[in-house]
Amino acid sequence: DKKVTLAQLQEVVQEAYDQVKTNTGGKNADYIPYLANVNKDLFGISVCLLNGQTIHVGDTDYRFGIESVSKVHTAILALRQYGAKEILDKIGADATGLPFNSIIAILLENDHPSTPLVNAGAISACSMVQPIGDSAKKWDAIVGNVTDLCGSAPQLIDELYKSESDTNFNNRSIAWLLKNYNRIYDDPDMSLDLYTRQCSLGVTALQLSIAAGTIANGGVNPVTKKEVFDASLAPKITAMIAAVGFYEHTGDWMYTSGIPAKTGVGGGVMGVLPGQFGIAAFAPPLDGSGNSVKAQLSIQYIMNKLGLNVFGHN
Ligand code: GLN
Numbered sequence: 001d002k003k004v005t006l007a008q009l010q011e012v013v014q015e016a017y018d019q020v021k022t023n024t025g026g027k028n029a030d031y032i033p034y035l036a037n038v039n040k041d042l043f044g045i046s047v048c049l050l051n052g053q054t055i056h057v058g059d060t061d062y063r064f065g066i067e068s069v070s071k072v073h074t075a076i077l078a079l080r081q082y083g084a085k086e087i088l089d090k091i092g093a094d095a096t097g098l099p100f101n102s103i104i105a106i107l108l109e110n111d112h113p114s115t116p117l118v119n120a121g122a123i124s125a126c127s128m129v130q131p132i133g134d135s136a137k138k139w140d141a142i143v144g145n146v147t148d149l150c151g152s153a154p155q156l157i158d159e160l161y162k163s164e165s166d167t168n169f170n171n172r173s174i175a176w177l178l179k180n181y182n183r184i185y186d187d188p189d190m191s192l193d194l195y196t197r198q199c200s201l202g203v204t205a206l207q208l209s210i211a212a213g214t215i216a217n218g219g220v221n222p223v224t225k226k227e228v229f230d231a232s233l234a235p236k237i238t239a240m241i242a243a244v245g246f247y248e249h250t251g252d253w254m255y256t257s258g259i260p261a262k263t264g265v266g267g268g269v270m271g272v273l274p275g276q277f278g279i280a281a282f283a284p285p286l287d288g289s290g291n292s293v294k295a296q297l298s299i300q301y302i303m304n305k306l307g308l309n310v311f312g313h314n
Contacts, residue, residue, distance in 0.1 A: 004276060004306055006053050013045050016301040017057045026285030026293035029265040034163035035065060035284070038267070043283040044205040045298050048213030050277065052222045056206050063202035064282055065160050067264030068100055068117075068290075070146070070198040071125070072241060073211065075116035077145040078125045079233045090128065090183070091121045093236070095243045095250060100265075100290060101170050103177060111181035117244045117262065119195075120174050120183075126198070127184045127191035135190050142198050148228040149214050150207035151221050161200035168196055199264075205282040208270045212278025222278075238272050242310070249289055257300045258309030269295035273310060 021043055029035040044058035066073075079087055087093075092114045096105045105120040106113050113121035129138045147153045175192040178184040184191055213222045215238060218231040242260035246253040253261065259279070261271035267284040269292055279302065283294035304314050 004308065006049060006055070008306065009047055009049070009277070010055050012302050012305045013047060013055050013057050015305065016298040017043070017045055019301060020294045020298045021058075023294055023297060026287050028284045029286055029290065032160070032164050032167060032265070034157070034160040035266060038064065038284045040284050042267075043294050045281045046205040046209035046279070048209040048222055048278045050213060050217045050222050050275070052225075054206060054209065054223070059282065060205040062282070063155060063157070063204055064268060064284070065157060065199065065264070065266030066154065066201045066203045066208070066268060067199045067266040068122070069208060069262050069264040069268050069270050070201060071117045071122040072237065072262050072270065073146045073149055074122065074125050074129065074142055074198060075240060076149065076229055076233065076237055077141060078116060078128050079236060080145070080229050081130050082128065084233060084236045087116070090185075091116050091124050093240050093243065097248050100247050103170065103174055106174065106177050106181060106183065111183060113178065113183055115240055115244050117240055118247065119171055120178060123171065123175050123191055123195045124178055124183050124185070126194040127178075127186040127188075129194070132186050135194065138194055139197065142194060143201070146198075146201060146203075146211075148221065148226060149211035150203060151210045151223040152207060154201040154203045154207065156197065157200050157202040160202075161197055164196050164200055165193070168192070171195065203268070205268065205280045208268055208280035208282075209278050212270045212272045212280060214278065215272045216274050216276060216278045234274070238274055241272060246291055247289055249291065253296070257296070258303050258311060258314045259299065260310060261299065263291040263295070265290045267292040267295065269299060271299055273308060276308065
């Protein structure tokens with residue numbers, strides 16, 4: 001099992017950045033007004049090795065909306081609180097083959113939301129966060145867990161939270177449809193609000209690479225050395241990411257990149273290579289499915305150039 005070195009990675013990450021920087025493909029998310037106005041030229045790539053060394057090229061200190069990448073963090077929190085079996089039973093770990101915001105994801109498997117990594121299952125996961133019934137304490141648990149994973153605190157982007165709360169009609173419908181099928185475990189409006197707020201957390205690419213590194217490292221944060229979650233949960237969360245991290249394009253993504261990764265409409269992508277490193281790339285312009293164009297290209301470049309692949313050899 002070949003281990004990549006810091007020097008190798010540094011060189012290839014810089015190459016990826018230089019190659020992809022001028023790409024003009026995609027456009028910012030526009031269904032959330034705040035995201036439409038983020039500088040489209042921002043671009044950064046970060047890698048966190050399991051010994052705690054980090055690499056950062058470009059805008060890796062810029063705080064952007066974590067959006068759907070937060071689904072991974074809160075799935076981990078739910079796994080910590082309930083264990084692997086109960087999450088599988090109550091939500092699931094399947095691919096949906098559908099866009100992130102699909103309302104029929106709830107109906108696919110006998111009223112089952114399929115996975116905590118699409119909107120339906122993520123709202124369900126927020127409803128499960130303990131303590132049930134206490135929005136403030138649930139929020140503290142969500143933020144505390146993101147902080148543990150990232151090794152430092154995220155910051156709520158108030159303007160994004162407001163922008164998203166004012167326009168999240170589709171997600172409101174999902175929350176209430178979950179209620180109809182008894183797949184929401186706390187107040188639906190509260191669960192939706194927690195979900196919307198967690199999506200509005202501002203994080204940097206460096207923070208996301210450390211969170212990914214924590215998963216790649218079996219639950220121990222490589223930088224802070226804190227044990228964030230039990231090692232047995234690491235392959236569970238990585239399996240979920242591998243199954244649905246790019247929604248309806250997850251198969252294509254795994255085929256072309258060889259790394260389980262999770263995307264968000266804020267332009268972030270977070271990839272986990274177990275036993276090797278965590279990687280994150282950020283650039284706002286998205287393809288038609290809501291996945292960052294430059295983040296995809298740069299991570300693909302790095303994986304292919306280094307000959308790394310979770311399934312063998314790229
Ligand atoms: N908050 C966004 C939404 O629910 C997240 C979507 C995403 O990043 N894919 O619509």
